[in-house]
Each structure stands twice: as C-alpha cells, then as structure tokens.
Amino acid sequence: MKKLFCLLSMMTAIWIVASGCTQTEQGVVGGAAAGGAIGGIIGHQSGETGAGAAIGAAGGAVLGGLIGHSQEHKADAHSSHIQPCPNGHEVDVTGYGPGALVRCPIDNSTFTVQ
Numbered sequence: 625m626k627k628l629f630c631l632l633s634m635m636t637a638i639w640i641v642a643s644g645c646t647q648t649e650q651g652v653v654g655g656a657a658a659g660g661a662i663g664g665i666i667g668h669q670s671g672e673t674g675a676g677a678a679i680g681a682a683g684g685a686v687l688g689g690l691i692g693h694s695q696e697h698k699a700d701a702h703s704s705h706i707q708p709c710p711n712g713h714e715v716d717v718t719g720y721g722p723g724a725l726v727r728c729p730i731d732n733s734t735f736t737v738q
C-alpha cells in the first residue's frame with residue numbers, strides 16, 4: 625500500500641507540472657496518471673503492481689490524449705464565432721445561429737450570421 629501511495633504522489637506531481645500545457649498534453653499526462661493509479665490498484669490485487677501501473681499508464685495516456693484533443697477542437701470552434709460586419713469590424717456572434725440578424729456595436733450596421 626505504501627508503494628501505491630508513492631505512485632499516486634508521483635502522478636500528482638506530474639499532473640501539477642503539466643497544468644501549464646495544452647489540453648492534449650494535459651489529457652495525456654492526466655490519463656497516464658489516472659490509468660497508472662487504476663492499473664496499480666488492479667495490479668496490486670493480482671500481485672503485479674508494477675506491470676498493472678505501466679499498462680494502465682499507457683492505456684490512460686492514449687485515452688487522455690484523445691479526450692484532451694477533442695476538448696481543444698471544441699475550444700477552437702468556440703473561438704471562431706467572430707464574423708466581420710459590412711464595414712469590416714470583427715463582431716462576436718457567439719450564441720447566434722446561422723441567418724440570425726446581428727448588430728455591429730461599433731457602427732450599428734446589421735448583418736446576418738453565416
């Protein structure tokens with residue numbers, strides 16, 4: 625059990641170091657940490673803590689990377705809700721669907737969201 629606690633504190637340290645990275649990198653590290661911890665617990669019960677942790681970390685890293693990557697794509701889609709008004713001002717059209725009429729806050733011109 626002491627070994628497992630050591631593993632968990634190590635994973636937590638990696639998680640803190642990685643918190644400044646992109647969401648994909650965070651996902652990989654977070655997934656590896658979670659997978660390693662779960663794998664360690666499963667491995668511990670079957671008498672192979674090290675192997676369980678390694679397998680769990682590898683699987684968790686792949687899964688976490690995929691999750692983190694898809695989150696990044698969602699963020700991209702969200703930040704691209706900027707559209708130019710007829711006079712070229714960049715207007716945030718977040719929350720407006722295609723065809724909605726939006727007013728430019730700078731020159732009060734109206735345009736439809738594409």
Ligand SMILES: [Zn+2]
Nearest residue numbers: 709713728731
């Ligand atoms: Zn404008």
